[in-house]
Amino acid sequence: MGHPQWCPVTSPAPHPLHPAESHDAPWWRHAVIYQIYPRSWADANGDGIGDLPGITARLPYLADLGVDAIWLSPFYASPMNDAGYDVSDYRDIDPMFGTLDDADTLIAAAHDLGLRVIVDLVPNHTSSEHEWFQAALAAAPGSPERARYMFAEGKGSDGSEPPNNWLSVFGGPAWTRVIEADGTPGQWYLHIFDTSQPDLNWENPEVSEMFLDVLRFWLDRGVDGFRVDVAHGLIKAEGLPDWFERTGMLGSHEESADKESASDGDEQSARAPMWDQDGVHDVYRQWRALLDSYNPEGDPARDRILCAEAWVEPVERAAAYVRPDEMHQAFNFAFLEAPWRAADLREIITSSIDAADLVGAPSTWVLSNHDVVRHASRLGLPVGAPRPNGIGTGDAQPNAVLGSRRARAATALMLALPGSAYVYQGEELGLPDHTALPDHLRQDPTWEHTEHRERGRDGCRVPMPWEAGASTYGFGPGEQTWLPQPEIYGALAVDRQVGVDGSSLELYRTLLTIRRDLDLGVGELDWDESLGADVVAFRITDQDGAGVHVITNLGAEPVTLPEGAEVLVASSRLADPTVPTDTTVWLRIS
Incomplete structure (x- = not known):
């Protein structure tokens, strides 16, 4: 079991991370x-x-x-x-x-x-079955109907290449080419997600x-x-510049081999367009x-x-x-x-x-x-x-x-x-x-x-x-x-x-009841840094000083509770007066 760490219940931090709010703060x-x-x-x-x-x-x-x-x-x-x-x-x-x-x-x-x-x-985006997009498909390039979405001409002499190299979050290209009313391949529309989810043009006041x-x-x-x-x-981004990383929801977590071709120091290379x-x-x-x-x-x-x-x-x-x-x-x-x-x-x-x-x-x-x-x-x-x-x-x-x-x-x-x-x-x-x-x-x-x-x-x-x-x-x-x-x-x-x-x-019921009764959501947070690098511990108190001392032990060794500490709730059963690994306890602060 190892040697438990000692856990003091009061050792005030010099500066609160977050001050308490009023009990009647907006819901x-x-x-x-x-x-x-x-x-x-x-x-x-x-x-x-x-x-x-x-x-x-x-x-x-x-x-x-x-x-x-x-x-x-x-x-x-x-x-x-x-x-x-x-x-x-x-x-x-x-x-x-x-x-x-x-x-x-x-x-x-x-x-x-x-x-x-x-x-x-x-x-x-809307659905491709939204009345606006159906009207856009029936209308001509440059029409007001198409201006509600992100339509663009393709690259290449015949427009057969997408307007840029963006990929969909769901995988595959982020552009789909439409067939115009005369039956010929025409413009492309942007869909950052599925092909059935065309992106709206938020530069258009109608949107x-x-x-x-x-x-x-x-x-x-x-x-x-x-x-x-x-x-x-x-x-x-203006001009819809190419992007050389994966199009995830954060956009910049997984780099591709083509990343080096992006311009160094360019803001667009740091933030997905x-x-x-x-x-x-x-x-x-x-x-x-x-x-x-x-x-x-x-x-x-x-x-x-x-x-x-x-x-x-x-x-x-x-x-x-x-x-x-x-x-x-x-x-x-x-x-x-x-x-x-x-x-x-x-x-x-x-x-x-x-x-x-x-x-x-x-x-x-x-x-x-x-x-x-x-x-x-x-x-x-x-x-x-x-x-x-x-x-x-x-x-x-x-x-x-x-x-x-x-x-x-x-x-x-x-x-x-x-x-x-x-x-x-x-x-x-x-x-x-x-x-x-x-x-x-x-x-x-x-x-x-x-x-x-x-x-x-x-x-x-x-x-x-x-x-x-x-x-x-x-x-x-x-x-x-x-x-x-x-x-x-x-x-x-x-x-x-x-x-x-x-x-x-x-x-959950117990945690939510105590949270509401003690107004923890508007409490002041003070870190307790006395318990070592593998413990997250803090005090959360209201304007009147009532609240809880929270200890989450992520380390391999148990953390000893102070003598007489009142445990309000523990995420796992406590077999002795310690906080075992992967456990959070709330202690009463009087």
Whole structure:
């Protein structure tokens, strides 16, 4: 077992990393927001696909869990080539999920339970079946219809080469050539994602006006905010210059052999021309003004919010999205991607809070979502290994026990941090990815576009288990689900964990209750650096000095608790007065 380290409960840091906020700070500065992936939450009609009535029926579960708001992934009309992120009508519900009346019922039911509702918005691209794109295909080059999208002439004497060398995030070229009305090959259109997701031209005022109308449509129906998909991608660099690295969501992580041909010292060679261009901020200032107009009295309880999905580095550029006149929040992907090492976690927490504090915004924290391997699986992989885009049969498999233990510790660390936290559906049950999903059942377009090199995101999108003994584990009254559930989901079903001491569900409930009771989301954070290089420890206290001392032990040796310390919650069972490896504890501060 080794020699335990001594853990003092009070050794004040000279300067707090982050000062406490008022107890009546606006709700979004400290909210815990629960992401619902509608296809996979609950199925009311038995077709194997989740729907809005299913969500409404299960909302009391979330109120009991202790979250403050829900975020719904897209439910709009869509051909579903990218699971709803290819929108054909932003003002209607896809019949797969229900109707606008069902959406109104869901919003009202959530509000009755004290839950706010955030909906997804997809402004970078539409579906190729959107009426605008169909009109663009029917119109001539240079027409107003084509000016709403990114159409361009091809290179070469006959225009047969794409306008530039960009690749799609999903794999393959980012340009597709159209057949003109006379039957001849014509212009090319840009699609940073799937061919069925043509990029909009945000330099065109018609695009801006359309989305302002969409925002009004949903604000008038009572939604409390929007999560903005690919928020860093709307504006492209002038001239659409070539890019010699992989087109990932961050754009610059994986270099190609052609990278050296990019001009040295050129800003475009340092920042991908399809991401994080300065013009995006003009869009969000306009949106923020619109949302603020829905709360003319400035009542913090009535704030409508914007949250950016912006895969941007460094954190200082990410913080630009949450300046006072832009978005309220931005996802902290640096925290999600942090290796399970104390030094990395301390550095990322510090830099995230510092960057947010510079612009007066709250930090956000997230460990899982619909686009990444769930952290119960991801943290079971070797520390420092690249994050895989999906795991399947034949791939290196996570250590399930280790992943679960680290996931619980990481969650307990995250939910103590000041700011707002996001929880992905099912993580409170300790759900892993489906890492043995049969490849022939995969639906993520990444699988085909990468010629089966990357399995994609299906493994984290498998339907929720509610009842261990029921068909489809209680997901719905039918016999099948749109993606099959792994057998382990039965043992992790909600009804197997409710009221069970030590279960993942009860751990989340306890953490969320203490977080709310002690106002940890608006607390002051002081590092405790006395416990060694392999421990992340800090105090989080409110303006009155009440709070918790948080210790996360990532080292090989246990950390001894001080005599008489009151443990409020521990991510793993404590067999003696020590914090074992891969465990987080919250201690009471009087």
